[in-house]
Amino acid sequence: MSCKTPATRGRLRYGLVLASLAAALAAATVAGLALGSVRIPADRVLEILTGGADPGPYRTIVLDVRLPRVLLGAVVGAGLAVIGTVLQALVRNQLADPFLLGVSSGASVGAVAVIVLGIGAGVATTVTIPLAAFAGALASLVVVYALARTGGTLTTGRLILAGVAVSYILSALTSLLMVTSARADHLKEILYWTLGGLGSARWDQLALPAIVLVAGTALLLGVARPLDLLLVGEEGATVLGLDTGRFRAAIFVLASLLTGVLVAFSGAIGFVGLMVPHAARMVVGAGHRRLLPVTALAGAVFLVVADLAARTVAAPQDIPVGVLTALTGGPFFLWMLRRRPEGAPA
Template structure:
């Protein structure tokens, strides 16, 4: 249990970090913009400016999408680790992001719902793909009546590979070269296509989903004591897991539909948040959300600037940092380790 004063101080520090990261994201790039100009443009305190379009129409939507996606992936990772009681759970590692990507790519390549893909068909297909992948991985991991960490990870990797192969097949059989760039966006993960008109859905879904999950903090905490213990304490674990799986898939689909499959944010950030505030979800989820938002905004800033003018997909950078972290987790705990998140 952390001291009472420390929690609001930590939230304030994370909020300030997010603001600083967002300011850097607006200021830095192929064209460097002074911080005072950023403030004047954002607050509307300046007239016509040569930087106005760059800040408000190019960089600002990208920063907002990065913050929303990072927060969402961190929240989903935190919840999945509690649901399956495994510290290695993550939307990317469990194949959920790959399922959402496959659904989104199918809509693009097959032309389903042409004309409404950005508002209805694309996120709906991403949600369906994410839910199908999560159900399949969980069913495979529980085959035989028990579920180990090693089986869960292996099932997630296998399903992810299958769905990636399906995505590649859809691309190969497509006659349009234009689909290549779109599909690469979903397979590598990137925020470069962000526009203001695409932010309403993921932002709304994230806000509503996070509030629901915070309201479910007590049953999520009960899962950490084990399935039998949670049942004794009055929780219908099967029904609760099914409902939260659907919610996690909805969140993943809404995010992946616009950002692509960005891996390892949902693995790394929840562990850092637990080290700071412990495992109680009512305090953990807000910290994970703020930490994930700041982390992905900074990662995207690095993706835009480290090899400028080349824009590296942010999913590549998160994989380069998350891959070693995953290997460290495997070495320190063992893939077959049982028990809840640390």
């Protein structure tokens, strides 16, 4: 007879989930480095990563072309999944997502405006685009939240309608910036932001999103208990000592910062923050101290695999990964919308 307590079994199960996701991420990374228009044996990839292979074309493909793309995919996937998890707690609705709520569209408008207007051209990739994307993400999130909140409550219908409406307006603004641009070469750059892709990843672009992701996730883990309190309802959280208004405002700013930085380097990739948190809750529950690490790892795995599929399913054509996530996430959203009653909390 086993003498393990339920708590011990729970910790072992949670450790197994984390280990499984870490192994899946390692396998997806190797696959992402090995597969593509040029197929490289997995053992050769491992030799290159460990410094055992001689310099050659494979080494350049793996280290200079594919590895930055895979790492950016892991960072963006983890970040979008974490943001989706937090937004769903803040508005108490599992249908919330940075893309559906217009946050990604707001970030895209900010990034596109910098491209078209040529603001800070010399440092655009590292400073001005992330700042503008953050401002756009925060502004759009504030507008959506204000439109959806009536009588002190939020409902699924108003939240999604407000997000879709704001997203359409921002998409129209992006199109307006594109057609009024004085330079024809802006079209390709703007399409990159609107479709979402990882094809332009470079080593010098990885530091900022990685640092912001790690710092933001650490901060969110520190406020895991207040996030859990929001799940019991605003009145219940207030009774338990949480200043819900101030807390929501602070986390909205943090979520917008994360979204802005990620979108600045990947474009608007939708539905990752909708699907991954929902699947993670089914495995480890709704407690955010356990949920956030699992969500981050699962999001990284999901986007690395999705990007691998995007660049191999129609090879040599490289499909923007945002197109593939929309094709899978759209039906998932409709399924969730159909199975959830109106006004149901997260």
